[in-house]
Amino acid sequence: MNLPKANLDRPVAVIGAGLVGAGWAIAFARAGLDVRIYDANPRTAENALPWAATQLEALHRHGLIDEAPATIAARLTLADSLAQAIDGAAYVQESVLERIDVKRQLLLDLDAVADARVIIGSSSSGIKASDFACDLRISPRVLIAHPVNPPYLVPVVELVPSTQTSAETVAFTDALMRGIGQSVVRVRKEIEGFVLNRLQAALLREAWALQRDGIASCEDIDKTVRDGLGWRWSFMGPFETIDLNAPGGVADYAARLGPLYHSIARSRTNDGPWDDELIARVERDRRQHLCADELAARRDWRDERLMAFAAERAKHAADS
Amino acid sequence: MNLPKANLDRPVAVIGAGLVGAGWAIAFARAGLDVRIYDANPRTAENALPWAATQLEALHRHGLIDEAPATIAARLTLADSLAQAIDGAAYVQESVLERIDVKRQLLLDLDAVADARVIIGSSSSGIKASDFACDLRISPRVLIAHPVNPPYLVPVVELVPSTQTSAETVAFTDALMRGIGQSVVRVRKEIEGFVLNRLQAALLREAWALQRDGIASCEDIDKTVRDGLGWRWSFMGPFETIDLNAPGGVADYAARLGPLYHSIARSRTNDGPWDDELIARVERDRRQHLCADELAARRDWRDERLMAFAAERAKHAADS
Numbered sequence: 001m002n003l004p005k006a007n008l009d010r011p012v013a014v015i016g017a018g019l020v021g022a023g024w025a026i027a028f029a030r031a032g033l034d035v036r037i038y039d040a041n042p043r044t045a046e047n048a049l050p051w052a053a054t055q056l057e058a059l060h061r062h063g064l065i066d067e068a069p070a071t072i073a074a075r076l077t078l079a080d081s082l083a084q085a086i087d088g089a090a091y092v093q094e095s096v097l098e099r100i101d102v103k104r105q106l107l108l109d110l111d112a113v114a115d116a117r118v119i120i121g122s123s124s125s126g127i128k129a130s131d132f133a134c135d136l137r138i139s140p141r142v143l144i145a146h147p148v149n150p151p152y153l154v155p156v157v158e159l160v161p162s163t164q165t166s167a168e169t170v171a172f173t174d175a176l177m178r179g180i181g182q183s184v185v186r187v188r189k190e191i192e193g194f195v196l197n198r199l200q201a202a203l204l205r206e207a208w209a210l211q212r213d214g215i216a217s218c219e220d221i222d223k224t225v226r227d228g229l230g231w232r233w234s235f236m237g238p239f240e241t242i243d244l245n246a247p248g249g250v251a252d253y254a255a256r257l258g259p260l261y262h263s264i265a266r267s268r269t270n271d272g273p274w275d276d277e278l279i280a281r282v283e284r285d286r287r288q289h290l291c292a293d294e295l296a297a298r299r300d301w302r303d304e305r306l307m308a309f310a311a312e313r314a315k316h317a318a319d320s
Numbered sequence: 321m322n323l324p325k326a327n328l329d330r331p332v333a334v335i336g337a338g339l340v341g342a343g344w345a346i347a348f349a350r351a352g353l354d355v356r357i358y359d360a361n362p363r364t365a366e367n368a369l370p371w372a373a374t375q376l377e378a379l380h381r382h383g384l385i386d387e388a389p390a391t392i393a394a395r396l397t398l399a400d401s402l403a404q405a406i407d408g409a410a411y412v413q414e415s416v417l418e419r420i421d422v423k424r425q426l427l428l429d430l431d432a433v434a435d436a437r438v439i440i441g442s443s444s445s446g447i448k449a450s451d452f453a454c455d456l457r458i459s460p461r462v463l464i465a466h467p468v469n470p471p472y473l474v475p476v477v478e479l480v481p482s483t484q485t486s487a488e489t490v491a492f493t494d495a496l497m498r499g500i501g502q503s504v505v506r507v508r509k510e511i512e513g514f515v516l517n518r519l520q521a522a523l524l525r526e527a528w529a530l531q532r533d534g535i536a537s538c539e540d541i542d543k544t545v546r547d548g549l550g551w552r553w554s555f556m557g558p559f560e561t562i563d564l565n566a567p568g569g570v571a572d573y574a575a576r577l578g579p580l581y582h583s584i585a586r587s588r589t590n591d592g593p594w595d596d597e598l599i600a601r602v603e604r605d606r607r608q609h610l611c612a613d614e615l616a617a618r619r620d621w622r623d624e625r626l627m628a629f630a631a632e633r634a635k636h637a638a639d640s
Contacts, residue, residue: 126580148548148549148551149565154547154548154551154552155547155548156543156544156547156548156549158544183543183547183548185536185540185541185543185544185548186536186537186540187535187536187540188534188535188536189533189534189535191530191533191535192580192583192584192587193580193581193583193584195530195535195536195540195541195544196544196548196549197580197581197584198526198530198584199523199526199527199530199541199544199545199549200549200558201526201580201581201584201585202522202523202525202526202584202588203519203522203523203558204558204562204581205522205581205584205585206518206519206521206522207519207558207559210511210515210518210519211559213509213511214508214509215507215508215509215511215515216505216506216507216508216515218559219559220505220506220507220515221515221519221557221558221559222556222557222558222559222560223476223503223505223557224476224478224505224515224516224519224557225519225553225554225557225558226553226554226555226556226557226560227474227475227476227503228468228474228475228476228503228505228516229468229476229516229519229520229553230550230553230554230555230557231468231474231554231626231629232474232622232626233545233546233549233550233553233554234545234546234550234551234553234554234629235546235550235625235629236542236546236622236625237541237542237543237544237545237546237550238520238523238524238527238541238542238545239527239531239538239539239541239542239602239605239606240542240546240606240609240610240618242524243606243610243615244615244618244619244622245469248612249603249606249607249612249615250599250602250603250606251599251600251602251603254594254599254602255599258593258594258599259593260446260512260513260517260521261513261517261521261524261525261594262592262593262594263512263513264512264513264517264518264521264522264525265521265522265525265591267512268522269589269590270589271585272582273578273579273582274574274578274581274582279570279571279574279575279578280571282559282570282571282574283569283570283571285559286559286560286563286569286570287569289560290560290563292568292569295563295564295569298560298564299564302552302556302564305555305556305636306551306552308632308636309551309554309555312628312632316625316628
């Protein structure tokens with residue numbers, strides 16, 4: 001697989017070395033970048049290295065990296081402090097806990113030590129940058145760069161500027177992300193959940209309501225997507241799917257099916273939150289198909305399937 | 321690829337020979353069944369045969385059928401009348417126009433000529449069987465069997481009984497559909513749009529609103545799904561995806577992300593229909609990526625990708 005090489009002569013820093021941060025470290029190192037990893041909990045940072053080594057072996061097995069796993073792993077180094085991690089870095093990927101106060105504190109700390117050039121991307125999956133990254137010296141250089149987990153397998157990344165992010169920051173991060181092989185989505189206005197989790201929320205809202213109302217089981221709803229809807233979405237997305245699904249394209253499709261979809265939308269206007277009873281119900285339904293003690297093994301299965309998917313996708317890269 | 325052979329000693333009839341009906345004919349014939357095709361417009365029925373021959377060649381090229389295309393095509397015959405099509409048939413797949421009056425009229429015609437054994441599945445993609453199939457002699461033997469197009473490639477089929485459908489009818493159709501290799505979803509209560517189009521409607525509702533509000537372009541929304549969300553959905557579905565996406569499974573996930581999703585749901589409660597202005601806007605956006613005169617070629621590309629997806633899926637069939 002031919003990966004683009006990022007054109008960057010300075011290292012990047014990954015702050016927060018949980019699954020998301022460590023996954024980012026692989027994505028950067030795979031593209032040839034030196035990566036410094038820092039976590040406020042030293043044990044978390046230390047664990048990231050053997051975990052990354054294991055993932056790199058799996059990527060190699062699936063033909064998803066050309067270099068030896070050890071060559072890529074050698075680009076990962078642990079930093080003893082935040083200041084050391086970002087010293088001279090071109091870019092910082094922040095992947096600390098998804099909580100406004102935690103992210104705000106990290107931004108305050110970065111503001112105290114960052115040089116005037118570094119760009120900071122946040123892995124926030126739904127909290128807007130304007131809620132935690134404004135009114136600082138570094139604010140023009142901060143934006144959201146939200147991945148799907150794990151970012152070294154699933155390529156999409158949403159770039160969402162805050163109200164104070166500069167155009168140069170967006171352009172730099174866009175180029176960097178394309179440079180390491182990610183698929184960049186430009187979100188033009190801030191909105192809670194951005195695009196990815198809003199789309200997921202919409203599908204889940206309906207899925208949970210169908211299960212709650214006894215229309216279908218979790219397994220049958222999953223089957224509807226994995227053996228049906230999900231096929232075209234996985235290589236075209238929803239707009240292209242419907243554009244090709246009526247003789248005259250998307251406007252023709254809207255004329256035919258718009259009334260049905262509007263009627264369905266009107267039937268979902270006042271759902272409450274997922275309450276404890278509903279969560280327990282869905283939990284029981286899922287546990288009929290997968291015991292709690294099989295979750296970890298099934299996650300390994302998922303990652304193998306994602307790698308097979310990525311390898312298959314790479315074959316079609318020229319054909320899209 | 322090993323296809324199951326349907327255990328049925330009588331032919332099936334396909335009524336309505338447009339894309340959906342002709343696609344069903346391939347799915348039945350591929351499994352070894354004799355198929356009689358009838359359309360009120362004889363030209364439509366005649367066109368179905370060469371079209372099916374072309375599709376069978378493509379399936380053969382992708383390793384999706386073991387028999388020679390001509391062997392399978394030889395199981396397709398045209399019927400001169402509705403009565404001739406269903407005479408002695410075990411099962412009728414109705415794929416006429418998606419309009420209550422048209423479907424009701426067909427059911428009245430079938431009621432007049434059907435024998436006491438035939439089971440009738442309707443390809444209706446959103447209209448409930450109770451809206452057109454009740455209070456007839458054949459009503460206990462009618463249900464919805466809604467496919468994704470084309471049914472010989474994408475395996476899911478939703479079975480939705482009307483209030484008058486017998487349990488035997490559901491059991492027979494479930495066994496038949498499994499017998500020809502479809503993935504059966506049992507919808508337990510009638511609801512407009514069933515499961516598949518309700519899930520699609522939910523995603524499209526959000527997608528159109530994001531485009532309308534200037535948050536992201538059609539292309540960026542498609543990218544979010546095809547390079548992100550769609551990967552896991554294409555082999556796991558939405559419930560298994562979230563069940564594996566938190567250490568403690570789906571209940572743990574709901575505790576973490578339920579509040580975000582509820583907040584997003586509350587922000588989508590009063591959308592109007594897709595009006596002409598919005599449809600024109602989406603149409604313009606899509607046409608920047610695909611000219612209207614390229615739609616047909618892009619549909620061929622889609623079908624090739626679906627066949628490659630089906631071939632890849634077959635490899636993982638034992639591994640799910």
